[in-house]
Amino acid sequence: xxxxxxxxxxxxxxxxxxxxxxxxxxxxxxxxxxxxxxxxxxxxxxxxxxxxxxxxxxxxxxxxxxxxxxxxxxxxxxxxxxxxxxxxxxxxxxxxxxxxxxxxxxxxxxxxxxxxxxxxxxxxxxxxxxxxxxxxxxxxxxxxxxxxxxxxxxxxxxxxxxxxxxxxxxxxxxxxxxxxxxxxxxxxxxxxxxxxxxxxxxxxxxxxxxxxxxxxxxxxxxxxxxxxxxxxxxxxxxxxxxxxxxxxxxxxxxxxxxxxxxxxxxxxxxxxxxxxxxxxxxxxxxxxxxxxxxxxxxxxxxxxxxxxxxxxxxxxxxxxxxxxxxxxxxxxxxxxxxxxxxxxxxxxxxxxxxxxxxxxxxxxxxxxxxxxxxxxxxxxxxxxxxxxxxxxxxxxxxxxxxxxxxxxxxxxxxxxxxxxxxxxxxxxxxxxxxxxxxxxxxxxxxxxxxxxxxxxxxxxxxxxxxxxxxxxxxxxxxxxxxxxxxxxxxxxxxxxxxxxxxxxxxxxxxxxxxxxxxxxxxxxxxxxxxxxxxxxxxxxxxxxxxxxxxxxxxxxxxxxxxxxxxxxxxxx
Amino acid sequence: xxxxxxxxxxxxxxxxxxxxxxxxxxxxxxxxxxxxxxxxxxxxxxxxxxxxxxxxxxxxxxxxxxxxxxxxxxxxxxxxxxxxxxxxxxxxxxxxxxxxxxxxxxxxxxxxxxxxxxxxxxxxxxxxxxxxxxxxxxxxxxxxxxxxxxxxxxxxxxxxxxxxxxxxxxxxxxxxxxxxxxxxxxxxxxxxxxxxxxxxxxxxxxxxxxxxxxxxxxxxxxxxxxxxxxxxxxxxxxxxxxxxxxxxxxxxxxxxxxxxxxxxxxxxxxxxxxxxxxxxxxxxxxxxxxxxxxxxxxxxxx
Numbered sequence: 001x002x003x004x005x006x007x008x009x010x011x012x013x014x015x016x017x018x019x020x021x022x023x024x025x026x027x028x029x030x031x032x033x034x035x036x037x038x039x040x041x042x043x044x045x046x047x048x049x050x051x052x053x054x055x056x057x058x059x060x061x062x063x064x065x066x067x068x069x070x071x072x073x074x075x076x077x078x079x080x081x082x083x084x085x086x087x088x089x090x091x092x093x094x095x096x097x098x099x100x101x102x103x104x105x106x107x108x109x110x111x112x113x114x115x116x117x118x119x120x121x122x123x124x125x126x127x128x129x130x131x132x133x134x135x136x137x138x139x140x141x142x143x144x145x146x147x148x149x150x151x152x153x154x155x156x157x158x159x160x161x162x163x164x165x166x167x168x169x170x171x172x173x174x175x176x177x178x179x180x181x182x183x184x185x186x187x188x189x190x191x192x193x194x195x196x197x198x199x200x201x202x203x204x205x206x207x208x209x210x211x212x213x214x215x216x217x218x219x220x221x222x223x224x225x226x227x228x229x230x231x232x233x234x235x236x237x238x239x240x241x242x243x244x245x246x247x248x249x250x251x252x253x254x255x256x257x258x259x260x261x262x263x264x265x266x267x268x269x270x271x272x273x274x275x276x277x278x279x280x281x282x283x284x285x286x287x288x289x290x291x292x293x294x295x296x297x298x299x300x301x302x303x304x305x306x307x308x309x310x311x312x313x314x315x316x317x318x319x320x321x322x323x324x325x326x327x328x329x330x331x332x333x334x335x336x337x338x339x340x341x342x343x344x345x346x347x348x349x350x351x352x353x354x355x356x357x358x359x360x361x362x363x364x365x366x367x368x369x370x371x372x373x374x375x376x377x378x379x380x381x382x383x384x385x386x387x388x389x390x391x392x393x394x395x396x397x398x399x400x401x402x403x404x405x406x407x408x409x410x411x412x413x414x415x416x417x418x419x420x421x422x423x424x425x426x427x428x429x430x431x432x433x434x435x436x437x438x439x440x441x442x443x444x445x446x447x448x449x450x451x452x453x454x455x456x457x458x459x460x461x462x463x464x465x466x467x468x469x470x471x472x473x474x475x476x477x478x479x480x481x482x483x484x485x486x487x488x489x490x491x492x493x494x495x496x497x498x499x500x501x502x503x504x505x506x507x508x509x510x511x512x513x514x515x516x517x518x519x520x521x522x523x524x525x526x527x528x529x530x531x532x533x534x535x536x537x538x539x540x541x542x543x544x545x546x547x548x549x550x551x552x553x554x555x556x557x558x559x560x561x562x563x564x565x566x567x568x569x570x571x572x
Numbered sequence: 573x574x575x576x577x578x579x580x581x582x583x584x585x586x587x588x589x590x591x592x593x594x595x596x597x598x599x600x601x602x603x604x605x606x607x608x609x610x611x612x613x614x615x616x617x618x619x620x621x622x623x624x625x626x627x628x629x630x631x632x633x634x635x636x637x638x639x640x641x642x643x644x645x646x647x648x649x650x651x652x653x654x655x656x657x658x659x660x661x662x663x664x665x666x667x668x669x670x671x672x673x674x675x676x677x678x679x680x681x682x683x684x685x686x687x688x689x690x691x692x693x694x695x696x697x698x699x700x701x702x703x704x705x706x707x708x709x710x711x712x713x714x715x716x717x718x719x720x721x722x723x724x725x726x727x728x729x730x731x732x733x734x735x736x737x738x739x740x741x742x743x744x745x746x747x748x749x750x751x752x753x754x755x756x757x758x759x760x761x762x763x764x765x766x767x768x769x770x771x772x773x774x775x776x777x778x779x780x781x782x783x784x785x786x787x788x789x790x791x792x793x794x795x796x797x798x799x800x801x802x803x804x805x806x807x808x809x810x811x812x813x814x815x816x817x818x819x820x821x822x823x824x825x826x827x828x829x830x831x832x833x834x835x836x837x838x839x840x841x842x843x844x845x846x847x848x849x850x851x852x853x854x855x856x857x858x859x860x861x862x863x864x865x866x867x868x869x870x871x872x873x874x
């Protein structure tokens with residue numbers, strides 16, 4: 001498409017981001033950063049192609065090692081042995097740590113990893129460090145992720161022979177908006193611009209939509225609506241989505257997710273093999289780190305083997321005088337991890353319920369992710385969905401990244417003469433967003449599973465006579481009280497005309513656009529008057545950085561309930 | 573309830589969400605900067621033209637009696653055209669509307685409520701005029717109904733004074749209107765009709781009522797050159813009602829034929845519910861209009 005000779009005035013107001021406008025056809029690449037493995041794919045003009053690193057790997061281990069003080073990631077470097085990764089010098093599982101505070105149980109569970117995760121349990125970011133020359137050298141999940149992304153970017157740039165800027169990343173469903181900003185931050189550090197952050201199962205849904213459309217083309221069929229359930233379980237997270245697909249449009253009906261994954265299976269199993277592991281590992285001496293690494297590798301191997309055989313012999317010498325020699329069978333493994341599997345089941349049921357879909361109406365059941373080989377997971381999904389067979393035709397480890405690459409091509413404005421890109425994902429919000437009102441309650445304004453882009457508004461009023469100001473606390477989550485949810489930000493509305501309590505009308509409106517950016521508008525309405533009292537406020541969320549729990553507490557200490565709000569009762 | 577009312581009003585009034593749009597436009601949304609200006613321009617123009625001047629059915633391009641399946645298909649087709657993934661950030665506002673329309677029309681209860689609120693419910697087209705409209709009915713339906721011509725009303729409150737259960741004062745418009753048909757006894761109604769100093773209260777046929785009540789509401793006016801936008805209601809609401817009905821009949825002649833199986837003699841439970849909803853809508857409607865006015869005022873000053 002030829003560029004016009006003029007520039008529309010409003011286009012020049014930007015901040016230098018505009019330089020890429022001539023490269024209109026830049027296709028965003030898709031990246032799937034997994035907790036344990038990572039892959040990158042791009043639309044090559046006719047299909048999705050996974051990029052391979054110099055060692056011909058499509059899937060690369062997600063880790064960064066700081067050995068000898070020079071960081072290098074799993075894209076380029078080759079570990080001599082698995083144990084090297086567990087020597088304390090390498091940081092991995094950053095997806096489980098990014099954007100979490102040190103009171104988070106997931107962070108606490110990560111304390112058994114060979115690198116240093118220090119928590120002070122006060123709701124700030126945990127201290128994370130890698131062992132470099134016998135010194136704990138501090139870093140952060142964002143930094144580690146950025147180093148890794150730089151390597152990915154360099155690899156893709158060499159292969160595609162063009163600069164890479166726009167990316168579509170897959171993320172777990174249960175990520176809070178604060179975590180998303182951390183991912184965006186890591187991308188910015190790596191010089192990447194996030195075009196879309198896609199919940200993993202929705203990326204799979206898009207790939208499914210494309211496959212369905214191709215089949216419809218081949219059969220010259222009408223392409224009637226098909227409902228699919230997607231279950232994605234990797235090392236760090238478990239996600240479920242229900243999607244309705246027709247004519248290349250994948251409409252996400254519901255999403256559900258939780259931070260359970262292969263890592264939990266592994267840790268439960270390690271705990272089962274060595275019950276006093278935590279106390280042993282408390283000091284993190286060089287020897288303890290080494291023995292922990294040995295145990296980890298042995299357990300990982302055993303779990304892999306249990307996917308194909310019924311029992312496995314574990315023999316590991318921890319080096320500190322203790323030896324583990326044990327036969328573990330599949331039943332034992334499933335018993336140890338019963339809670340994890342129960343959680344998976346409940347996610348599926350919840351997702352189906354939210355989507356208002358009967359299990360009989362589900363056409364295809366798609367199982368993807370690193371845990372899809374575990375027989376128990378397979379059985380569980382088949383059982384809950386009352387099926388005998390899973391959907392075939394997708395590589396469970398590559399589906400998410402392929403979907404992300406498709407979305408990258410679609411959102412970059414590309415079209416395909418054969419209609420292979422005649423696709424669209426209509427996303428839904430994975431978590432409810434609302435404000436604090438009616439005391440300490442969370443009042444959702446945009447409920448969970450609302451179609452995006454979304455805009456909703458709600459009216460609130462004052463709790464005190466002659467209250468002239470009000471604080472708006474924006475939260476995200478599913479809990480009934482605000483403490484159970486994530487604080488995204490807060491701001492104050494001023495200039496409420498003094499009036500008896502319950503009279504002023506405060507409108508709070510939230511707007512989520514297709515790239516998932518959240519804006520909150522709020523202001524006072526003045527019925528009967530044609531003059532606007534005070535300009536409305538527009539705030540882009542999230543605004544809080546670290547220590548979000550503290551902000552709410554401090555504000556409460558400073559103002560008590562004097563700036564509270566309540567919902568307006570129905571006027572009927 | 574409030575949420576849905578608020579969003580309906582946002583839709584019915586074209587400029588309702590302008591407060592927000594202003595800020596949206598001002599904000600440099602650089603995620604989409606790399607798009608070609610050519611595409612953006614035509615998209616923007618389109619967005620302005622189609623913006624909220626239509627009801628949900630027109631928006632989705634479906635007939636008022638369409639099945640959920642048709643609505644779904646139309647929704648998907650339009651999404652493929654307007655979704656921000658495809659059309660860029662300019663598709664945002666339009667997609668919001670599509671989502672809202674889809675949500676309302678796909679849920680039977682919301683759809684019925686909406687049908688009642690736009691005054692041209694599905695029942696209307698099926699030929700049975702059961703008196704659904706802005707006013708609700710107290711007790712059984714009768715052949716005659718009360719109607720206040722808002723153009724003539726001077727807002728003297730005489731009728732509200734005499735029959736307070738039937739008439740209400742619409743503070744935003746400054747005129748009286750019927751809230752509940754036969755909310756008071758016959759005698760009170762006669763007195764209030766007679767007491768009107770400008771004789772703007774009429775006994776009309778039940779069949780005519782919804783159209784009249786629909787037309788007497790100020791409607792957003794499409795801009796024609798210098799005669800841009802604003803609000804209007806017909807000078808002579810009775811004449812307008814006549815031509816409006818005729819127009820509707822012509823337009824929907826085909827639908828009439830298709831719809832004969834919809835025709836029912838008695839009021840169905842669904843219609844009864846819609847009637848109740850309509851009265852609820854009035855209570856909320858009063859508020860929502862204030863909200864719109866406030867917003868419009870905002871916008872003028874901005």
